[in-house]
Amino acid sequence: MYFGADYYPEHWPRERWELDAKLMKQANFTVVRLAEFSWIKLEPEKGKYDFSWLDEAVNVLANEGIKVVLGTPTAAPPKWIMDENPGIYMKDAYGRVKGFGSRRHYCYNSPEYHDHTKRIVAEMAGHYQNNANVVSWQIDNELGNMGTMHCYCDNCLDAFKKWLKRKYGTIDDLNKEWGTVFWGQTYRNWDELILPAYTAGSTGESEGYSHNPSMWLDFCRFSSYSIAAYQRLQIDEIRKFSDKPITHNFDSPYSPVDFYELGKDLDFISFDNYVNLQWGKGTYQFHSMAHDLIRGIKDKNFWVMEQQSGPCGWTAMGDTPQPGQLRLWTYQAVAHGAEAIVYFRWRACTFGTEQYWYGILDHDGIPRRRYREIQQTGKEMKELSDLIIDSRVLSNVAMVKSYDNLWSHNFHKHNNEFNYLQLLINYYSALTTNNISCDVVPPDRDFNKYKIVFMPAFNLMTDALKLKVEEYVQQGGTLVITYRSGTRHWNNFMTTETLPGYFRNVSGVEVEEFDSLNGGRTVSIEGIMGCGAASVWCDVLSLKGAEALAYYKDNYYRNMPAITVNKYGNGKVYYIGCDLDLECLTRLMSTICEASGVKPVMSKPVPGVEIVKKEKSGKQYTIVLNYNDTQASVDLEGVYSNLLTGETIKGSLLLPAFGTAVLG
Amino acid sequence: MYFGADYYPEHWPRERWELDAKLMKQANFTVVRLAEFSWIKLEPEKGKYDFSWLDEAVNVLANEGIKVVLGTPTAAPPKWIMDENPGIYMKDAYGRVKGFGSRRHYCYNSPEYHDHTKRIVAEMAGHYQNNANVVSWQIDNELGNMGTMHCYCDNCLDAFKKWLKRKYGTIDDLNKEWGTVFWGQTYRNWDELILPAYTAGSTGESEGYSHNPSMWLDFCRFSSYSIAAYQRLQIDEIRKFSDKPITHNFDSPYSPVDFYELGKDLDFISFDNYVNLQWGKGTYQFHSMAHDLIRGIKDKNFWVMEQQSGPCGWTAMGDTPQPGQLRLWTYQAVAHGAEAIVYFRWRACTFGTEQYWYGILDHDGIPRRRYREIQQTGKEMKELSDLIIDSRVLSNVAMVKSYDNLWSHNFHKHNNEFNYLQLLINYYSALTTNNISCDVVPPDRDFNKYKIVFMPAFNLMTDALKLKVEEYVQQGGTLVITYRSGTRHWNNFMTTETLPGYFRNVSGVEVEEFDSLNGGRTVSIEGIMGCGAASVWCDVLSLKGAEALAYYKDNYYRNMPAITVNKYGNGKVYYIGCDLDLECLTRLMSTICEASGVKPVMSKPVPGVEIVKKEKSGKQYTIVLNYNDTQASVDLEGVYSNLLTGETIKGSLLLPAFGTAVLG
């Protein structure tokens, strides 16, 4: 298993490199990522390349037995490129150029930038094609990060027109799908098309606010497509020289860039995992689901290419990781499918925007608490390596996540408090709190291996997906859907079917009406899961074959059904018509899982403790993670062996604050 | 009485139209509004017109006995017009173009757009000049809505210069009235003039922030004038072909566009009445006053051209109207002077920006609860029609509302918590809570028919208005003014008269000093209306003939007068020197009304119940409206007859939640 850090030798005096490499080796490192952002050093003048410093760094590392991942440096085009081709700069929705001085200052659709990119990537791939110490390639860095998903330049307008033409074929079909007859926006030909830029009614609101929602959705697809195409352009260049595996380091899995699309062209997925940031932190489930999302991209284990190793932030810093947390977060990653951990960064940089983004070492380069904890973790990872590589998480349930749905909901979210990703996190949390692991999958994944499939607020649908879902239930699967599931055509216009639209047949209910709950208003609800409070939204249901499981207890729709179940073929469909408080939702998930034959990993959940069951070559093992800053005790069913210490554990497992255990 | 909905046949398959028309007839519809936003369908290419689809829609409706109002489609110029004349686009204060993709993307002062407008309006008016089914014309849609009151393009700069030249004649007079000597901004000629666009000190603040306040006021007047002139241009075209009454659907009566100005050129006023929106909702008085404002424009009954009929919003939805509310809001409109109700919209649109703006029917087109409630309401309206048409609200008191004052206050509001419109709403609410109806009138309306005239914070004054007010009081009227009334010349510079400036003579007080109450600070007050708390502002008064009615009880001006009354001729003038909490203000209004011979419609007010007395052809009747979501009981003085059921009512009237009654 690869274990290491992101390293910037170019930031430090040449005479320090050997010491760094030795300290890395002592920390049990086997890999280091290098060179992304170093274009100006690799090509200081057009066509004049200098790989000598990088060769030297690779050698210094190789001398200590450390391999390297090389990043293509395209996230940071040098100033001379920008001066030669100012058209490369990205533009915002107001048409303003995002100038030099940061990073990611290029448009994905710039033909000039495509040329520059091909040149540097080919040169780099060629130079290192026979270097055995290079184990992998990383494309660019965090594509789409820092608000760079959308660009509004003329290159993008042209590319958007072409993309639309390919998609719709005729302008009439586009007009029909978008419903441009609304507000008289019909386009007569491809030339008339626009980008969803600044327009009347946009002021003080988010991008695209008053634009056509179908155009906005296509613009999101197009922007993601552009990023994927730009990534592919680099992959194609590398492949001319090298058959080493290629990856890209995704920033937050909650990013709006379609990682499913980008993932298709990659050999393996990696991502950047930060837990405590200047910008806040989430629950442990927030981060567990992040890993599961990443694993779900290719249904395959992944790398963490940047793993938090110290306090970090740009202008300000988040909380410092407490003793044990760096190790805990590493085990969390591994539990959910990471099979390589690369910490960001080796040593805090003294200059530049990220001078406060601490690494394993502080600015003074002296190993301290964090270094020692990572060193110890590395030792353990080496011992567990066989168990980790090619292992899989055992799960009977899946949650379907879709970028198209995300884009649609982010734009028209039907209630100001509604948040699609938060809803998914809530369902995920309610399951894991019951000790039930949950895969997170794209809609085109095979559903049949799961006992339960969750499609919360899955609003955009196709006829094919409708059929797939119906067959899945027909054959015995359990489907859980919610308010807003099935309400829209895939191109973001509303269905004219009675709601729940595409799920009407399978769910056995009709939405008689709904109530958007504003200003913190809540509605009491009572049913099989006990009492609770609905917020955000209430669908008022009428039963068309389904059975009611819970009822509203307030408002003019008092005693109308809120949650239902419907038998369909050999399976069943739950419809959850409202947003539930997390405790109520957790009880409901327990009931639904039990009714569908899904058992928890261990039957007695402990607050703040996560339990993940994995399998490797037919052998099962369990990872227990204590996120509490106090000791926790977990009741075990049966006898276990601690795979690191060899100790036999029976009865209850005692974990210290932030402690973990791997049980066989 | 006209009753119907806004209908977009172009959004639906041709084969649905007949069913829609039948359902409309069954819902007691007599009118439908059509065609605004349909320019691209009426003129798909320059000079090539296609009215066939609209003719067909008009016929389908005519077959069910339903008349139509036709909207000119100028709120949505087609893309081909914009491509031909990009100078038509509106620009914001930073000079940024508000591009295509929404609506209202044109400048009112664009000569090219004037030409396009004349062409399409003339063509449409000509085509329908002999169509008996067309009962009225609507100009454009919600002029000035969506932040389109001000434009900063070069056309506007030129037009502003001309407008100023017409107003001031010489540049010296302009400099004098504006006080451009301040900060050395003197203009030497008309060419040097500017628009109040982005300038130093504007950052992070509202438009125009650091500009000259007199220029800003003139810019507001000019912007309103431009809109009125653009409306007039359309009216003139229609009048060449048709003598049908012409209206415009104003958006919120609290809009900053001068509806008094626009109203002068219209045959009747209509407006768009939304109660529960994504952007929030107001008290019932907020909406009652909205109707009274609209009626006050021409002192004449009006249409509601868009009446809320379902949950609505753009990206998110407000609360769903509860059973009874749609009917209640219709009665509220009628009580305050509506004599036609057109619901927006017939059916929720599946695409476009407003796909969440629900109508009477849901996206699936199936009549449900809301349809049935409107159907019932239509039946009742038919029965009450004679009572409604040409009826008038009985009121002895008037509140003066002025757009010039609104603009002045919005720009320099003297205290951050001060809000001119909210102050008017507070006075209106204090009156109606006492069962006293209040007309809302422009300053040029005849005051002599009112026992009391309210001019709260009426800061801008002219010598003519001073004289008018003095004569009104001289002849026995009661005038109520407040802090900030009379402090400024009509062109927005401060008076050098001792305050209350223009009202100093008539009020018998002088403002010795004042205190702006910031950070939530309050000051106790005590007087004829009992105890209360002043916030926002305290004028410290010295009596020059007036009598003190209340005193401050805090601060260094403890025991100085806060509220006074002054006898002047046969009348009297109340001066209210501070902002009062609503309960205290309500008691004060009761006292003032009683002292001025104004009696409540019924003497015992019930919280949340509004009572409006009306008269038709000499016959009086009373509309009672229960805005509570619980039953309410109203004590009646005397014996009444329920005009819908014929039932005799004596003692107390019991109204269900959201219930209404019309009593004769």
Add this chain to the structure above:
Amino acid sequence: MYFGADYYPEHWPRERWELDAKLMKQANFTVVRLAEFSWIKLEPEKGKYDFSWLDEAVNVLANEGIKVVLGTPTAAPPKWIMDENPGIYMKDAYGRVKGFGSRRHYCYNSPEYHDHTKRIVAEMAGHYQNNANVVSWQIDNELGNMGTMHCYCDNCLDAFKKWLKRKYGTIDDLNKEWGTVFWGQTYRNWDELILPAYTAGSTGESEGYSHNPSMWLDFCRFSSYSIAAYQRLQIDEIRKFSDKPITHNFDSPYSPVDFYELGKDLDFISFDNYVNLQWGKGTYQFHSMAHDLIRGIKDKNFWVMEQQSGPCGWTAMGDTPQPGQLRLWTYQAVAHGAEAIVYFRWRACTFGTEQYWYGILDHDGIPRRRYREIQQTGKEMKELSDLIIDSRVLSNVAMVKSYDNLWSHNFHKHNNEFNYLQLLINYYSALTTNNISCDVVPPDRDFNKYKIVFMPAFNLMTDALKLKVEEYVQQGGTLVITYRSGTRHWNNFMTTETLPGYFRNVSGVEVEEFDSLNGGRTVSIEGIMGCGAASVWCDVLSLKGAEALAYYKDNYYRNMPAITVNKYGNGKVYYIGCDLDLECLTRLMSTICEASGVKPVMSKPVPGVEIVKKEKSGKQYTIVLNYNDTQASVDLEGVYSNLLTGETIKGSLLLPAFGTAVLG
């Protein structure tokens, strides 16, 4: 001692001037400031000058024995200048022109504007060179105010490049100091350099957000330099004609413009002192420290060129000064080193942006309470004049304030709650609450006259400053530093020394690690000053010779040192590793001062009462200021004489609300 007001005769009818002058004389005025903002009146056409009106105003004032300060009118270039040279307009970070209509609409680096400036200043200085009634010159008005510190026009880009070239000599040195290797931003030549304008990652954040912090710091230095150079250009012109003392009226001493730099070229400093504003108000210490900051610029007494005299604000007003406050604020200014008071403004202006910025007189020009209070204050100032002129504040302690540190902290503040200026104010407040006066000085001031020197969060350091500080302590001084002190090189990159970096040697501690406290988190602390709560930041210290004075009581670093003291040579160094609540900090300051032989002015502090000890020609006296709105009693040690009344005071001094006393 000069006493007077800012006067705009051009705003009022000529026939009023004599009355104004008489009222001024009756108010004990001896000086008036005139003419800033009056360029358009002085030069209505290019090269055609008209000083007649100003001559007349000077004469009218002279007739009443009132002298004048003349302001150069360059803060308000006339429209004809801007039309002739639109390149003069300032541009913002998005490249948007800040247009005409406010003031300060010019770029400091515009060559055209330099020419215009020289012409008007030379003409004015020449015209008044022999006028004995002119006692001083004021340059421009509030340089850098209203967001005009930074400009992003092409002139500025050129000037920035030149400034950088002068500073760094070679592009390689610049790249090294800035660390442009980070994110591959290396500049190959001076032409490639940029301004820190809009770039990726900037959206929704403050200016420059994602840029290189060393570039940003240099940009701040450059912007301040540009302002100072522009001021010098005017000074040079005046000096060709006049040897009268030259000043500039600084706006808030908390401004980010480097007043130390600007102050070097001025004969004396003046500033504009507003206490209760629309934008809020501070504690009395906030304003006392403001005065001390201003006095610290040249270690010399100063003028208040604009002293608040009424309620004020632009669109809205702050609280009205209560009876006694105007007098109190005048004494506060005098206590801290003002030796001239000029109230802003004589009379509230009826027009323009500042029509709500009240003066001594209201719009109606009638003397009222505020006039009488200022009249009385003027009488007292005349009596105290000898004591005030050339007096000095007695202080044994100094706080070091640095603009470079301010810029660095504002950009990368390490914790979102951290605020450099607030930290200084907290330390200042903790001292003055103990009746200990504190000088506020630039880092290049002589430290040796102080018993204690405070350098809170003094993060940017040089080797020379390190040496200076070490020598100061060596020779017996006490140094107080805090978390973040000494962490950075002067060019804003982090030190690679173990923290506290530059202070590591002298402090005898090492920062083992730190914890940024987010989301309101606090950590208990206990030590010599008792118990308290740390927020914002905790340095976890390891002792390298120092002694621990306080420990953390929470979190994983429980019982680790938080505050230490280290003996070094004959002196000692306190290290305060965390942000303390104000009460705890006040107790700590008391302990530290006592341990360093610094005694309070009087031993028993009274809340809300400030006591300042001054000295004039060897004679000491004490000013006592009661900021409470209630009576206060101060225990005196010894017998005093009230220098105004001659009364003998023994035991306790009774001060009314807002009362003051000058004791000898």
